[in-house]
Amino acid sequence: MAGLSRRDFMAGTVAATGLAPALSAWAEPQKASPVRPAADLPYLGLVEASALIRARRLSPVELVQAILDRIERVEPKVHAFITVTREEALAAARAAEQEIAAGKYRGPLHGIPFGVKDTHYTKGIRTTANTPVLIDFVPDRDATVVTRIAQAGGILVGKTNLPEFSFGGATDGAAFAAANNPWDLSRTPGGSSSGSAAALAAGLLTVATGGDTSGSIRNPATFCGVVGMKPTYGRVSRHGIVVIAWSLDHAGPMTRTVADNAMLLNVIAGHDPLDEASATVPVPDFTRALSRGIRGMRVGIPKPALFDGYHPDVLRAYTAALDVVRKLGAAVVEVDLPPTLDVIDDVQSIVRIAEAASYHEPFLRAKAERYGKTTVRRDVEAGSLVTAVQYLRAQKVRARFVKDLGAVFRTFDVFMTPGMPVPAGEPMEQVKQPFRRMFNVCGFPALVMPAGFSTTPAGLPIGLQIAARPFAEEAIYAAAAAYEGATDWHRKRPAL
């Protein structure tokens, strides 16, 4: 670190923060214990890490180095990353340390290690989407999400793993090795934001982002026991992110706690003129909702028949979660959902594959032989055969569903379902309604969070999904923080 020692970094804060004992620990590391053992740093949350960095009780260099050291040890088992930006991250951490020491603290993301799904453009760093088609693609610009986190002082540590072109619910090793679930390395971490979820669960990142077109933030977040938010369509820019389907694609924050998630959404949300679908609505401070509690809220839930085919452990955890919510003072009410829900996954399939086929048209014409040994080429070729009339009919049913669901969602504050119908890797064939793609079709916000563990098979995370009407992310965070505060599922760590 040129021109600044760790002692210098700490020295400016004594008078301001009254942290003399902590400072002496940093200043004389050979004689005293640090604020926190280095082994704990990779699992430090954003809220805690940013407070320590702001108070200069933790150096960004120390935090990034601890993360990189853990990646070196654990990554060979998990395969959470496609690219680790080790040298760039260390250089950025040194720069952040100097800025903060000079009094130029940018905010809660300053000096915080983050990762992004390898669909997010990163200037000068390859962006492969785990496909041989884009194996050599090095963007000349950052995705807006990346720009916003970097401008807030975040430090990019790596690009996370996914199935080819984000197709499918599990990494498939199209160009790079498939990711594994940190809770059971023989099982899938889910997908398609597989690496972001696996990295968070394994303590390889402080925060991350993912993409969600068919549930691709919520599925892996549930399977890996972390928090994933698919914000309202238009809330977070899609600019500079490899497309699946324009009208269904969302980007969103993935973290280990609800508060961290709200803090990261604060940074990445907001209008972006580079995204045609970006909303112009004001962005609140989502962290202010965290202390509101759930007392007095009306919580909508589906009728039990819609849970046909769900794993018994998932239903047990869901029932227990609703009991917690009731004890916290919320009213839980069963609601009728629009009849078009029965076909909404079909609608999503047609809209998704027709839009994807349009995006893939140049690849199919010029690089078709380069697709990986997956079903992506097959699927987009078949999607190319969907007619305009068929696509528009799906969009008509979609329009009706959005209108009808909006009316239902105005009758309560939040809507709760299990995060996924089964634990990671368990069969899904008998599931009637997964409650996943419906939120991509309507664009309403939905978050998943840890809500238990399975017993058969043992030890796999189970999630709770909380959704709400458009741009009501604050209600979701209020409910989620209340539930998290009454439980300790988010504190569990996989043995790696």
Add this chain to the structure above:
Amino acid sequence: MPVPLTDAELMDAMRLIARVNGLALSEDRIARDLPAYKGLLAAIGKIDAVELPLEAEPAAIIALESERRR
């Protein structure tokens, strides 16, 4: 799909639509893509069963409005 088609008829349709779209699908690709195309047609069949008014409009790009503005 209003009229059930045989696999051979579907493959004929795939060849023609692909050609019209300027997509060169080999016979091998047609055979590989057939199960995916049949899956899409099954989904389209279910969507077709939804009764819609003549005036129904598609949600080409959904535009959401904050509830606060209502």
